[in-house]
Amino acid sequence: MDYPALERAARREAAAELMRHAASELEQVISGRRALRAVRHPLGFICLPILRDGTRGVCVHVFGVSGVSGASGVSGVSGVLEVRGPSERPGTPEPAPTVSQVHSHSWDLTSTVLYGRVGNRRMGVYEETEKPTHRVFEVHSDPSGVDELRPTERLVSCLSGAEQTSVRGQTYALPAGEFHTTVVPDGRPTATLVLGRTLPGRADLSLGPLRAPGHRMVRRMCDATQTASIAQAAVRRIHDPEPEPPA
Secondary structure (H helix, E strand, C coil): CCHHHHHHHHHCCCHHHHHHHHHHHHHHHHHCCCCCCCEECCCCCEEEEEEEECCEEEEEEEECCCCCCCCCCCCCCCCEEEEECCCCCCCCCCCCCCCCCCEECCEEEEEEEEECEEEEEEEEEEECCCCCCEEEEEEEECCCCEEEEEEEEEEEEEEEEEEEEEECCCEEEECCCCCEEEECHHHCCEEEEEEEEECCCCCEEEEECCCCCCEEEEEEECCHHHHHHHHHHHHHHHHCCCCCCCC
16 A cells, blocks of 8 residues: 555545545455454444554544444443553552543544544643643553553643534544544444554543543454454445435
8 A cells, every 4th residue: 555645645635536545455355365353442433454554554444333332432432341550459449440532643643534424523631730620641552452541640621622524525634632532423334544644752642530540451353254344334335325414
């Protein structure tokens, strides 16, 4: 896959070209020519990692897959095993670990909607020591599929900002470090082609409760049959999308 070519196509908002690339890669997964496995993401969608090349990556994110709770991006986590942190003492009454929907990436994101619609709400996050609402957590992801959420000293307040809704064929961008939350209206089947370029010195961040401890989560991979089924449904919808409801 030619990442620079995809990046140029995204800048031109060449939706048809990007959809052809996405469908072609997914068809290779269906036929077995690509041996990748879909991953159930803590934020409630399915990720098909098409390319990993140093600081660059390409994924197809699929929302609203049957059997995956929280796919609307509103609540719930599926396919994720939460593990208590090693510093916790048995019997200590502490808040349960949570996965916040409000997060920021260590990488610049450019995403094209392949079908469905996606809403991204930008969040205002401000340093606040007297009456904070959240603590900032760093998310450290291991290639083995373990995400470790480490509490930082940063206490902040969080205010909801403007929401941008993108539909089939539209491209949107989120710069590294911008806090946001992603919502899929009514849990409708939706997929996006995501291009990411990691920036040096940045960390993935998430907001969590003030007293929540550090904890780990294990992402669960789909098997070959599940992955092919997800890819097949996505290709079908790329080629024959359902009518969009009135805005």
